[in-house]
Structure formats: structure tokens, C-alpha cells
Amino acid sequence: MQYYSLNHNAPNVSFSEAVIKGLAPDRGLYFPEKITPLPPSFFDTIEDIDNVEIAYQAIKQFVGDEVPEVELRDILKDVLNFDFPVVDVENNIGTLELFHGPTMAFKDVGARFMARCLGYFNRNNEHQVTVLVATSGDTGGAVANGFLGVKGVDVVILYPKGKVSDIQEKQLTTLGQNITALEVDGVFDDCQDMVKTAFLDNAITDHKQLTSANSINVARWLPQLLYFIFAYKQVKYKKKDIIFSVPSGNFGNICAGVVAQKLGLPVKHFVASTNVNDTVVRYLKTSNYEPKPSKATISNAMDVGNPSNFIRIQKLFNNDFDGLKNAFSAFSFDDNQTKQAMKKVYSDAGYIADPHGAVGYLGLKEIELQDSDYGIFLETAHPVKFLDTVEETLAVKVEIPAQIQEILHKEKQSIPINSYEKLKEFLLK
Numbered sequence: 001m002q003y004y005s006l007n008h009n010a011p012n013v014s015f016s017e018a019v020i021k022g023l024a025p026d027r028g029l030y031f032p033e034k035i036t037p038l039p040p041s042f043f044d045t046i047e048d049i050d051n052v053e054i055a056y057q058a059i060k061q062f063v064g065d066e067v068p069e070v071e072l073r074d075i076l077k078d079v080l081n082f083d084f085p086v087v088d089v090e091n092n093i094g095t096l097e098l099f100h101g102p103t104m105a106f107k108d109v110g111a112r113f114m115a116r117c118l119g120y121f122n123r124n125n126e127h128q129v130t131v132l133v134a135t136s137g138d139t140g141g142a143v144a145n146g147f148l149g150v151k152g153v154d155v156v157i158l159y160p161k162g163k164v165s166d167i168q169e170k171q172l173t174t175l176g177q178n179i180t181a182l183e184v185d186g187v188f189d190d191c192q193d194m195v196k197t198a199f200l201d202n203a204i205t206d207h208k209q210l211t212s213a214n215s216i217n218v219a220r221w222l223p224q225l226l227y228f229i230f231a232y233k234q235v236k237y238k239k240k241d242i243i244f245s246v247p248s249g250n251f252g253n254i255c256a257g258v259v260a261q262k263l264g265l266p267v268k269h270f271v272a273s274t275n276v277n278d279t280v281v282r283y284l285k286t287s288n289y290e291p292k293p294s295k296a297t298i299s300n301a302m303d304v305g306n307p308s309n310f311i312r313i314q315k316l317f318n319n320d321f322d323g324l325k326n327a328f329s330a331f332s333f334d335d336n337q338t339k340q341a342m343k344k345v346y347s348d349a350g351y352i353a354d355p356h357g358a359v360g361y362l363g364l365k366e367i368e369l370q371d372s373d374y375g376i377f378l379e380t381a382h383p384v385k386f387l388d389t390v391e392e393t394l395a396v397k398v399e400i401p402a403q404i405q406e407i408l409h410k411e412k413q414s415i416p417i418n419s420y421e422k423l424k425e426f427l428l429k
């Protein structure tokens with residue numbers, strides 16, 4: 001499989017090159033040259049196929065022959081060793097829980113898949129890389145956990161000071177080894193801009209192979225398409241039309257959902273649910289794409305003013321604005337609405353949603369669900385990751401799971417930086 005740059009000004013590359021480079025030299029995102037639908041029999045019999053086999057069938061065309069079948073199956077088996085349950089919340093609404101992995105947010109699958117692919121590409125120590133990643137909260141923890149101890153890979157995480165939750169901060173600052181956390185005096189967009197600038201800075205790239213572990217990296221982004229297939233496998237017996245509502249920030253997850261649909265997954269409609277960072281919502285109303293600086297919210301993993309992956313979604317719809325609008329809606333909600341939704345879901349269904357899941361729930365509520373529809377909102381993080389907000393809003397005590405308990409007592413280690421120059425200095429030293 002070859003990947004091309006969506007800026008159309010860089011050579012095509014193989015899967016391994018796309019993973020190692022992250023972003024194309026012309027700053028474009030890599031995009032698969034071709035997406036071949038899976039045979040209808042795959043979806044017809046999906047309830048009988050185990051998750052690793054599903055994953056192998058769905059992912060192999062994107063990897064091509066660069067990871068041999070046996071290794072690819074091993075990687076997938078290792079990456080997918082936890083559950084992805086769909087839980088009924090209301091009559092026609094369920095939630096797909098994506099938080100049963102080691103850092104309790106959905107990014108574990110993509111981060112672990114990417115780490116293991118890089119580990120494989122570097123099996124002969126030929127491809128030493130530095131993973132440079134900006135996080136609005138959860139990416140950092142998932143990447144730190146996924147890449148910890150991976151041979152030939154150094155990880156540098158930039159996160160906005162004071163804008164991630166305590167648990168998120170612990171997850172990305174306490175591991176040590178090949179993981180370094182840089183605490184940036186700024187917002188997420190500043191972190192993301194610094195990362196993008198570093199990729200283009202020859203003074204750095206002449207010395208170091210940099211790559212990204214944000215969802216711009218194809219190995220981080222594509223495995224997320226599996227979630228939508230796993231959800232379908234579980235609810236197919238209901239014989240309903242499925243509408244997915246995806247709490248969205250950089251729009252990587254929902255974009256992977258659209259890829260799953262291209263593979264033949266039956267999906268009636270996608271809803272992108274955002275907090276007040278509403279660039280895509282405004283775009284669908286006005287057809288003007290006007291990014292704005294991000295604003296801090298209680299669903300901080302979605303505080304993104306200029307979502308990187310939206311360009312891939314446009315491409316998946318052949319840049320057809322009307323086609324996109326028919327298949328894809330977007331809604332924005334403020335923190336107050338989010339808290340009201342958390343309360344409603346808890347009082348009506350006894351379900352504790354985190355702020356991101358609650359935004360997803362609100363998005364579904366904007367759609368008039370028919371009796372023949374089943375709406376699924378993605379629960380992208382465990383409520384414990386947003387402990388203060390959840391406990392305060394719902395007046396409940398959330399039990400802290402063992403994998404979080406473990407890190408709470410560890411000491412934070414981070415390096416404060418306040419400019420691009422400081423990042424550069426760090427990378428060159």
C-alpha cells in the first residue's frame with residue numbers, strides 16, 4: 001500500500017515510511033492511495049469472527065507486506081487484549097466503551113499499534129526515531145504507556161501546563177526511561193504548532209528522524225476504525241440502522257469511522273460532537289473553514305481549534321460538501337450542557353459518563369432517532385480520568401481502578417518550556 005500527501009507535493013511512500021515520517025515533507029497528511037471494501041460475507045458473518053481476525057482482515061491492506069502476516073497478527077493480538085463493550089443506556093441508545101485499556105482512554109489502541117509497528121521496523125536498529133507528540137490530555141498517557149521501553153524510540157511529549165487533569169499529567173510524566181514530558185506554558189494549539197514547526201526545521205531533522213504519534217500518523221489513526229466494526233459486531237442482532245456519535249477534537253477517531261464505512265461497514269449516519277471548539281460545526285453551517293484558537297473546557301481532550309484530520313474526512317467524501325453534509329452532522333455543546341447531560345444519563349440510566357462521552361450523548365440527542373435506528377455514542381475515556389468534574393457534577397465517588405492507583409504516588413518529572421527555541425534546544429542537546 002502506498003500513501004500520498006494530501007498537499008500533493010511530496011513523493012508517495014510505503015506504510016513504514018509513512019509511519020516513520022509521520023507528516024509528509026510538504027506538511028501534508030498521508031492518505032492511503034486506495035481503500036478496497038471488504039467482501040460482504042465479512043460483515044454478514046462478523047458475529048462469528050474473533051476480534052483479532054477481524055482486525056487482521058480490516059487492517060492488512062493498509063499495512064501491505066511490510067509487516068509479515070505472523071508478526072501483524074501478533075501485534076494485533078497484543079494490542080487488542082481488552083474489551084470494547086457496547087452498553088445499553090436508553091431504549092435506542094448505547095455507548096461503546098473504549099476505556100478498558102491500560103491508560104483508560106481510547107487512544108491506547110492506536111498508540112500501542114504504532115509503537116509495536118515502529119518496534120518491528122527498528123528490529124535491526126536501523127531506524128532510530130524520536131516520537132514528538134503534542135497532547136491535549138490523553139494522547140500523552142497512551143503514547144507514554146504504549147512506547148515505554150520500545151527499542152530505538154525516544155518519546156518527547158508536549159503538554160499544556162495546567163490544562164490536563166491530575167491523572168492525565170501523572171500518566172505522562174511519571175514513567176521515565178525513554179519518555180520525556182515537556183510542560184508548555186501555553187494551550188494545546190501552541191504545543192501542536194511547535195511540533196509541526198520542529199518537523200520542518202532542517203537544523204533538527206538533519207540530526208534526528210522525528211515522527212508524530214498524534215492521529216496524523218497513519219499507524220495511530222487507522223486502527224481506530226476497528227472500534228466501529230467491533231460495535232457493529234455486537235449490535236448487529238438488533239437489526240437496526242446504526243448512527244455513531246463521536247466526541248471529536250482532532251477528528252481522527254471519527255475519520256477512522258468513515259474509513260470503516262468505506263470498507264463496507266453499514267453506518268447510517270455520523271455525528272461529530274464537539275465542545276465549544278466548534279470549527280467543524282461552523283464549517284458545515286457556512287462552508288467556510290475558519291479555525292480559531294482553542295478554548296479550555298471540561299472535555300479537555302477535545303480542546304482543538306484546528307482539527308488536523310478534518311482534511312482527511314473531506315477527502316473521504318471526495319471534497320463534496322453536500323455529500324459530506326448528508327452523511328455527517330456536527331454539533332457543539334458548552335460545559336453547562338455537558339454537565340446537564342452527565343446528570344441526566346446518571347439519573348435516568350444510572351450510567352456515569354465522562355465529559356467527553358456526555359458530549360457524544362448530546363450529539364445523538366440532536367438527531368431524531370427513528371424506531372429503526374440505534375444510536376451509539378463513543379465513551380472515549382473512563383470517568384476516573386476526569387475525577388474532579390465527574391464527582392462534583394454527579395455527587396458520586398468514583399472508584400479508582402488499580403492501573404490508575406499505581407501511578408498516583410509516583411513523582412511528576414517534567415521540563416518546563418515557553419518557546420519553540422527551548423524545544424529546539426532540548427531536541428538538539
Ligand SMILES: *Cc1c(COP(=O)(O)O)cnc(C)c1O
Binds near residue numbers: 247250253381
Ligand atoms: C483524544 C480524545 C478525543 C478526541 O479524539 P479525536 O480523534 O482527536 O477527535 C475525545 N475524547 C477523549 C477522551 C480523547 O482522549
